[in-house]
Amino acid sequence: MSDRLIIFDTTLRDGEQAPGIALSPDDKVAIAHQLARLQVDVVEAGFAASSPGDFTAVQRIAREVRGPKIASLARTHPGDIDKAAEALKDAAERRIHVFISTSAIHMESMLRMTESEVLKAIVESVKRAKSYCDDVEFSPQDATRTNPDFVIATCQAAVKAGATTINIPDTVGYAMPADFVDLMKRVYNEVRGGNEDVVVSTHCHNDLGMAVANSLSAIHAGARQIEGAINGIGERAGNTSTEEIIMAVKTREDYFGVEIGADTTQIVETSRLVARLTGYPVQYNKAVVGRNAFAHESGIHQHGVLRDRLTYEIMDPEAVGHRSMIVLGKHSGRAAFADALYKMEITLDDEEFSRAFVRFKELADRKGEIGEEGLRAIVAAQAGIELGRFQLVGIHLSGGDHEVPTAVVSLRHGEETSQFEASGDGMVNAAFVAIQDAFGIPATLLDYRVSPLTSGADAMAEVNVIVQVGADTYSGRGVSTDVVEGSAQAIVAALNKADNSGMTAETAE
Numbered sequence: 001m002s003d004r005l006i007i008f009d010t011t012l013r014d015g016e017q018a019p020g021i022a023l024s025p026d027d028k029v030a031i032a033h034q035l036a037r038l039q040v041d042v043v044e045a046g047f048a049a050s051s052p053g054d055f056t057a058v059q060r061i062a063r064e065v066r067g068p069k070i071a072s073l074a075r076t077h078p079g080d081i082d083k084a085a086e087a088l089k090d091a092a093e094r095r096i097h098v099f100i101s102t103s104a105i106h107m108e109s110m111l112r113m114t115e116s117e118v119l120k121a122i123v124e125s126v127k128r129a130k131s132y133c134d135d136v137e138f139s140p141q142d143a144t145r146t147n148p149d150f151v152i153a154t155c156q157a158a159v160k161a162g163a164t165t166i167n168i169p170d171t172v173g174y175a176m177p178a179d180f181v182d183l184m185k186r187v188y189n190e191v192r193g194g195n196e197d198v199v200v201s202t203h204c205h206n207d208l209g210m211a212v213a214n215s216l217s218a219i220h221a222g223a224r225q226i227e228g229a230i231n232g233i234g235e236r237a238g239n240t241s242t243e244e245i246i247m248a249v250k251t252r253e254d255y256f257g258v259e260i261g262a263d264t265t266q267i268v269e270t271s272r273l274v275a276r277l278t279g280y281p282v283q284y285n286k287a288v289v290g291r292n293a294f295a296h297e298s299g300i301h302q303h304g305v306l307r308d309r310l311t312y313e314i315m316d317p318e319a320v321g322h323r324s325m326i327v328l329g330k331h332s333g334r335a336a337f338a339d340a341l342y343k344m345e346i347t348l349d350d351e352e353f354s355r356a357f358v359r360f361k362e363l364a365d366r367k368g369e370i371g372e373e374g375l376r377a378i379v380a381a382q383a384g385i386e387l388g389r390f391q392l393v394g395i396h397l398s399g400g401d402h403e404v405p406t407a408v409v410s411l412r413h414g415e416e417t418s419q420f421e422a423s424g425d426g427m428v429n430a431a432f433v434a435i436q437d438a439f440g441i442p443a444t445l446l447d448y449r450v451s452p453l454t455s456g457a458d459a460m461a462e463v464n465v466i467v468q469v470g471a472d473t474y475s476g477r478g479v480s481t482d483v484v485e486g487s488a489q490a491i492v493a494a495l496n497k498a499d500n501s502g503m504t505a506e507t508a509e
């Protein structure tokens, strides 16, 4: 048995299925590049047949990202497999991941297919995928609620048709480690057997908080691939957390006895990027990447760590990429700002740099000191934004207990600055209506999220919005010490994108 564990990251596919996450193709490419720096082995870039946006993202990642193998998910439908193959065509290394449900409840209620029809679909689809690429993965969806004999039959059929990775999904997070090990042992012995070309894999969901435990328990049963998502994001309670698997296997090499290729020093950076772009914050006490994961509060612990870090730390914070703190203040100039970006490995072109620096100075004047999280958020909101018809100059608000909330938004358009006034059922709503009037495009605020970047009364926050215009959605981001101003920035950014893509009052109807 090989002692190399393959890390398959599905942040961009299953992770992105988490409610409220809508990553743009640019966001997905940025995350895929970071996953390449983290050196995961496989990046599941999306489900190419599911939407034109997913197709584009898979195709761009296949073309632009080098290092990991790039995978696309596909149902057993011929059209899905053809789309996956087309999107992956330009990847240096590619994989088609075929799945179909195998549990009685899924087959009866969703697929309306019999066992023999499912087996036939598996054989035909794996063969079709194999005609496009050598590397084919097969997953019997809802495997842990499927009759184990049928799991084995489907996986054997898939291997016979050419699948080289057999992935066992605990789709609804139902398994317990001991049962899961029993199932994985059967898959290892009865499906893989002595066939060294076949890798057995796990894909666990976290509905009962067991995803990481189940995945790790399968290593002793012969699994040599684990699927996970950064920060554990994914459907419902999420997926196995990729970074927890990496650090468990590294820290307890003595116990698991397998090797992985990941560069652990990229973990924190990857976690932050995913949190920022998805708008899903990381819980403070999250293992490995939570902001308290290496914080020692009790005096006894602090005393111990000061004497010898190993008294209370089983991992070195620097090994997962926690760096000494970067803090800039209102007196920091362009050189200090450039130096901080360099240390954070952020590269901007001249125009992006100037925009980000101007915004940094505005906020540093109000806030005093800005740490790494804040700097990253400022850069993310300013760099790479699509400049468009309007730029936010300022916002004036009035309201109170007995007054209708009103916003006067100043927007620059070329050389001219104009004011747009509107009322709403709250300050953010009033700003939204005013900005929407300025653009003249009817829009709906689909998602609105505020994430604090610092604490205290003068806290800085990042605001992420998704607006719907016609049938399309556009995301925008803003950073400010004032939540309404940050919201206005995010709304302007999103509507500039809609405007740039040609949306008008007529096409938006």
Ligand code: KIV
Pocket (backbone or CB within 6 Å): 014, 073, 099, 139, 140, 141, 142, 169, 170, 171, 172, 203, 205
């Ligand atoms: O959870 C699941 O079953 C899946 C499959 C598509 C692998 O995500």
Ligand code: ZN
Pocket (backbone or CB within 6 Å): 014, 169, 171, 203, 205, 235
């Ligand atoms: Zn899943």
